Amino acid sequence: MDFYQTLKIALRALRTNKMRSFLTMLGIIIGIAAVIAMMAVGAGARHVISQQIASIGSNIILVLPGSTTSGGLRTGSGGAQTLTSDDVRAIMGECPSVEMAAPTTRSSALLVSGNMNWSTVVMGTTPELFAIREWGVAAGRSMEQQDVDSAAKVCLMGQTVAENLFGSEDPVGKIIRIKKVPFTVIGLLDRKGQSPQGQDQDDAVFVPLRTAQRNLVRTQTPNSVGAVMVKARNEALLGKAEEEIQSLLNQRHRITNGKEADYSTRNLSEILAVAEQSSRAMSLLLGAVASISLVVGGIGIMNIMLVSVTERTREIGIRMAIGARKGDILLQFLTEAVLLTMIGGVTGIVLGAAGATVVSSILSWPTLISVESISIAFFFSALVGIFFGFYPARKAASLNPIDALRYE
Amino acid sequence: MNRVIELSDIRRVFTMGDQQFAALKGVSFSVSPGEFVAIMGASGSGKSTCMNVLGCLDRPTSGSYLLDGVDVGGMDGDQLAEIRNRKLGFVFQGFNLLARTPAVENVELPLIYAGVHPRDRRSRAMVALEMVGLSGKENNHPSQLSGGQQQRVAIARALVNQPAVILADEPTGNLDSSTSEEIMNLFTSLNRQGITIIMVTHEADVAAYAGRRMTFKDGLIIDDTN
Numbered sequence: 001m002d003f004y005q006t007l008k009i010a011l012r013a014l015r016t017n018k019m020r021s022f023l024t025m026l027g028i029i030i031g032i033a034a035v036i037a038m039m040a041v042g043a044g045a046r047h048v049i050s051q052q053i054a055s056i057g058s059n060i061i062l063v064l065p066g067s068t069t070s071g072g073l074r075t076g077s078g079g080a081q082t083l084t085s086d087d088v089r090a091i092m093g094e095c096p097s098v099e100m101a102a103p104t105t106r107s108s109a110l111l112v113s114g115n116m117n118w119s120t121v122v123m124g125t126t127p128e129l130f131a132i133r134e135w136g137v138a139a140g141r142s143m144e145q146q147d148v149d150s151a152a153k154v155c156l157m158g159q160t161v162a163e164n165l166f167g168s169e170d171p172v173g174k175i176i177r178i179k180k181v182p183f184t185v186i187g188l189l190d191r192k193g194q195s196p197q198g199q200d201q202d203d204a205v206f207v208p209l210r211t212a213q214r215n216l217v218r219t220q221t222p223n224s225v226g227a228v229m230v231k232a233r234n235e236a237l238l239g240k241a242e243e244e245i246q247s248l249l250n251q252r253h254r255i256t257n258g259k260e261a262d263y264s265t266r267n268l269s270e271i272l273a274v275a276e277q278s279s280r281a282m283s284l285l286l287g288a289v290a291s292i293s294l295v296v297g298g299i300g301i302m303n304i305m306l307v308s309v310t311e312r313t314r315e316i317g318i319r320m321a322i323g324a325r326k327g328d329i330l331l332q333f334l335t336e337a338v339l340l341t342m343i344g345g346v347t348g349i350v351l352g353a354a355g356a357t358v359v360s361s362i363l364s365w366p367t368l369i370s371v372e373s374i375s376i377a378f379f380f381s382a383l384v385g386i387f388f389g390f391y392p393a394r395k396a397a398s399l400n401p402i403d404a405l406r407y408e
Numbered sequence: 409m410n411r412v413i414e415l416s417d418i419r420r421v422f423t424m425g426d427q428q429f430a431a432l433k434g435v436s437f438s439v440s441p442g443e444f445v446a447i448m449g450a451s452g453s454g455k456s457t458c459m460n461v462l463g464c465l466d467r468p469t470s471g472s473y474l475l476d477g478v479d480v481g482g483m484d485g486d487q488l489a490e491i492r493n494r495k496l497g498f499v500f501q502g503f504n505l506l507a508r509t510p511a512v513e514n515v516e517l518p519l520i521y522a523g524v525h526p527r528d529r530r531s532r533a534m535v536a537l538e539m540v541g542l543s544g545k546e547n548n549h550p551s552q553l554s555g556g557q558q559q560r561v562a563i564a565r566a567l568v569n570q571p572a573v574i575l576a577d578e579p580t581g582n583l584d585s586s587t588s589e590e591i592m593n594l595f596t597s598l599n600r601q602g603i604t605i606i607m608v609t610h611e612a613d614v615a616a617y618a619g620r621r622m623t624f625k626d627g628l629i630i631d632d633t634n
Binding site: 002005012016314315317318319320321322323324325326327328401402405 | 460463465466485486489490492493494498500504505506508509517518520521522523565569
C-alpha cells in the first residue's frame with residue numbers, strides 16, 4: 001500500500017469528524033504555540049543580554065588603582081593614584097594578549113553653556129576608549145591622538161548631556177565651560193543607553209587625557225590615571241591577558257610575594273555570564289511548562305484515537321478481509337495520529353510566532369523566533385503523534401478480522 | 409485433477425473457559441473451478457465457521473486446506489492477508505462497504521492492498537462496476553445507493569482482483585425478494601462466465617440457483633447434491 005493512499009485515507013478520516021479533529025488538535029496547538037512563544041521570548045531576552053555584553057565588551061578587563069592608607073584611613077579601591085600613563089603604555093607594549101588599553105580619569109564637574117548648566121561626569125581618556133567600547137559619534141568627529149598629545153581643550157558629549165545643555169540644538173562646534181575652562185564640543189556620541197548596572201552611559205563628557213590631567217583633576221603625580229580599560233585580543237585570551245597585566249604591574253610596582261598589590265583587575269564577563277545563565281534557566285523553566293501541555297495534548301490524541309479505533313472496528317474488519325496486512329492497519333492509524341499532531345504543530349508554530357510578535361510589539365519586549373525552535377517544535381509534535389498514536393494503532397492492527405467484521 | 413478448494417477432515421474446536429465446543433467435526437469436500445455451491449444449514453450447524461475457514465479468516469484446529477493448489481495451513485497472518493487479497497473475493501450480508509467513500513474507491517480497495525498502480529486501479533474498478541451493471545454510479549457514495557446497488561458494488565469489489573473463488577455469506581439476507589432475485593441472477597451470469605462461487609444461505613429458493621447444494625448439521629455435511 002503506497003504512502004499517498006495511506007495519507008488520503010487518514011485525511012478523509014480526519015475530515016469526517018472535523019470538530020473532533022480540531023478539538024483534539026487544540027491541545028497540541030496550544031502546547032506548540034506555548035513552546036514557540038516561550039522560546040522566542042527567552043531567546044529575545046538572551047539576545048538583549050548578549051547585546052549588553054557587546055556594548056561593554058565581553059573581552060574587557062578593568063585595571064583599578066589600589067587603596068591607599070593615609071593617617072590610618074584606608075580609601076576604597078581606586079582611591080589612590082597608583083597607576084600612571086606609563087603603566088598604560090607598558091601594558092599596551094609588553095602584554096601580547098592585550099589588543100589595546102585606554103586610561104581614564106574621572107571627575108565630577110559643572111558644565112555651563114550660556115544660561116544652561118548640568119553636573120555630570122567628566123572622563124579624561126584616549127581615542128582607544130571609543131574603539132574598545134565600540135562607541136561612535138552621531139555628529140562631528142571622535143577623539144584623535146593629536147587631541148591628547150596637544151592637550152586640546154575639546155570634548156565629546158554624551159546624548160543626555162547634550163539634551164540638557166542644548167535641547168534639540170546641534171552641540172557640535174559650541175563652546176562649553178567645564179570647571180570654568182572653555183572647551184569646544186567636537187562630537188556628539190551615539191546613544192549607548194543603560195549599563196547592566198542601570199547607569200545612564202550617555203550622561204558623561206569625554207576630554208583628552210592630558211587635558212584632564214592638566215586642567216580638571218588635581219593629582220599628586222602629573223601623569224597618574226584612574227581606571228584603565230583593557231581589551232584582550234579575544235575572549236579566549238581574557239584570562240591570559242589578565243595574568244600578563246598582573247605580572248607586568250607587579251614587576252613595575254615592585255610587588256613581591258606577601259605585599260598587598262596597589263591595584264586590582266576585574267573582568268565584566270563573569271557578571272554577565274551570571275545574568276545570561278539566569279535568563280537561560282528562566283526560558284528552560286517556561287519550556288518545561290509548555291512541554292507538559294504538549295504531553296497532555298498527546299494523551300488527548302491517544303484517547304480520541306482509541307475511540308476512533310473502536311468506532312471503526314467494522315471498517316478495520318472489511319479492510320482485513322479484503323487483504324490489508326497488520327502493518328497496513330498499523331500504519332494507517334499511526335499516520336492519522338501523526339497527521340493530527342503535525343497539523344496541530346504547524347498551526348501552533350504559526351500561532352506561537354504570531355503571539356510572540358504581538359508580545360514584542362505590545363510590551364516592546366524583543367522576541368527571536370529561530371529556525372531551530374521551529375524545527376524542534378515540528379519534530380516534537382510528530383514524535384508526540386508517534387508515541388501516543390502507537391498504542392491505539394497497535395490495538396487496531398491486532399484485531400481479529402472475524403470479530404471485527406461482526407462488530408456492531 | 410485440479411481443484412480450487414480441497415478440504416480434508418477439517419475440525420474447528422472453540423475453547424471457552426474449560427468448555428470445549430466443536431463447530432466442525434471433520435469436514436471434507438472439494439470444489440472444482442466453475443462450480444456454484446450453496447452451503448445450507450440451520451444456525452449453529454457450522455456453516456459460518458466453515459465459511460470463515462474457507463475465507464482464510466479463521467484457522468482450523470486440524471485438517472488440511474488446499475486453496476488453488478496452495479496449502480494455507482501453515483501460513484501466518486500477513487500471508488493469509490495476501491491470500492485473501494489475491495485468491496478470494498468476499499460478499500457479505502451487510503454489504504460492508506466503506507461509508508463516505510465513492511463506489512469506485514470501494515471497488516479499488518483490494519487493488520490498493522495488492523499494490524496495483526493507481527492508473528490501472530481506476531480502469532479495472534470501472535470494468536468490474538460495468539460487469540455488475542453499475543456504470544455511471546461510480547461516484548455515488550453507499551448512502552446514495554439502494555440495497556441492491558450496494559450489494560452490486562460489493563460484488564464488483566469481490567471480482568476486481570480476479571479471485572479464484574467468490575465467497576458470499578448470506579448475500580440476499582438484507583434484501584427484499586425482487587432485489588434478491590436480481591442479485592442471484594447476477595451471480596448466475598457471473599458463474600456462467602466461469603467464476604467459482606461458494607454461497608452460504610438458509611433460504612431454499614436462493615440455494616436453488618446454485619448447481620450444487622450442501623447441507624450442514626452439527627458440524628458435519630449431511631447432504632451434498634448436484
